[in-house]
Amino acid sequence: MNRTSSADVEHWLSQLETLQQTQRCDSPRFMKPFHLATLAHSLRQRNATQLALPEKIEGYADTMNLWGALDIVSPFPPKERRAAGRYHPVELLKDEASIDGAATALANLFRSVCSNERTIDAIQTMLRELIGNCYAHSAVTDGVYGVICAQVWAGGRKAQIALADSGIGIRASLQQNHLLFDRLNVENSCEIATEYGVTGKPGKGHSGYGLAVARGLLERNNGVLYVRSGHEAFYLSSNAAQKFSTDSKWDGTLLVIEWDLDQQMDIKVVYESFPLPEGLDDDDFFI
Template sequence: MTAIYFPNKCDEVAVFSFCNEINACSGQEKIVIDFSRMGRVEPFTMIYIAKFIGEFNRENKKTVIQCFGYESKEYAANMGFFKAFGLNHGKAPSSTQGNSRFIPFTIMSVHTINDEAGKNWMSGQDVIEKRSKQLAEVLSQEEGTTLVDTLTYSIREIMRNVYEHSHSEKIAYCAQYWPTYHKVEISIADKGIGLRKSLKNNPFIDIKNDSDAIQQALMPAISSKNYKGNSIDKDDPWHNSGFGLYMSSRICRLGGSFLICSGSHGIKLTTAEKEHMELNHFCSGTVVRMVLDTSKLTELTSMLTMFREDGYEIAKNIKGVGMYTASAASQMLSRDFKK
């Protein structure tokens, strides 16, 4: 029997290390997870770890996981964290709508999106837009402000990526806003095919590993569908331009951060740097964490216009960009940080 302590802090290094400890126990008869040291948990911690433990359970059906020390962890219980990975404690995911500037652990079915779209003569993207705005208003406790517009945009673009590219049946998300600290954290995950497999559909992209795939996904105008020779209806307001992850990451880097994990790799972008992270375990699908500094947000339209123009200009000046390679993506991101 192996005992594993839940981390007492919520940074990504501690989260990945915890998952690696569990992963190392694959095939054992019994694992004990001790939550007694659990401190403050944030959306990414809950989304990533619940996803990982749930998938570990499905892949290791003969391994028994016992949990201790969780009874007093009321915040995580009310957010739906424990039931999200199979422990019968606290609220279930999607059981509450959220209030007091938080969105609990929520699982949204793609089937539900399509069903609502069909009943209301809308596109699935319109449904995602509506849901994103509702989430933004709950988080901010505001209506019609720059903060609402920015949150709506950021949430919508990540959810659109899941809906349009991942082949995932569900979208999981969780969020929290701390007005005193001018900080919003939003985490969104799927169980789809992952970035590497998705981008392989684009014949103009050269991808050798998960690091390449993530870097390509962060480039402007790059996607699994937006490429020469692929028929796209440009009159469709939701046609895929491949700017979603790039624009969202630029918004987050205004004093915050953007973390994306897929396969065996993760990349974290902050105001000043790009950090590669080897996970040492497998992250199925894609997980995104967006941290926004609300004191740095300006009028959304002008902000997005500037980012889009930056992206086009940098990509245009990269040599050999006809075939998008990992080195070109890395070069573009490096130049982007100098702006």
């Protein structure tokens, strides 16, 4: 299976803009979680009350619970979705108390194709950090902080998680930290956000680990990390990174994480590469 490129995501986001303007857009030939997460996020923001999809993709969209996430009646009969399988349907993030549960459920999805407990633990820890960010930087009015979904391709030996939040955006968040003012004037905020210790709220319980952990894991896995917020984007693939500005704007933050199922991910190695915060030692991180 081909890895997701930044061009793949950018093309789809441009189609979502076309959808907003004309109520129609071209559908992808092969749908992945990032298509569904962004579509659900965009349609929810516009309070969509109906949805019609091409026949070639509507079955997949129903399996991923797109209509349910939009609170629209599906054209398909109700189906029982497996607790564990090859996909995690589109889920609305509504309750901060459910962060651990959501991270665990997603990590369990990958147990069907991965028996390495270090990798499962790394995925769960990364997700706990990233889902927590949705609540830490929220700007919601309807109680929905974001959407998340995932899929495993056993034959292609890849997995993908897509997370779109309804926050204030990376640049606006980092601008709350006056120590970053000079850097934000000349640098890409999405790239800055992937660095260790970068946070918009220093000293307020926000460690800046989330995206740094994801980047560290995916660099060692030769995977993909795509970060999009506002008019800025950062893309990492097989350890080659690029940052760029975009014509279209994405409200909130979009993350696409894709990795090789046959390569171990070890959270301990990533944490050991970070300088320990003052007053802490290894026992605060590892069991």
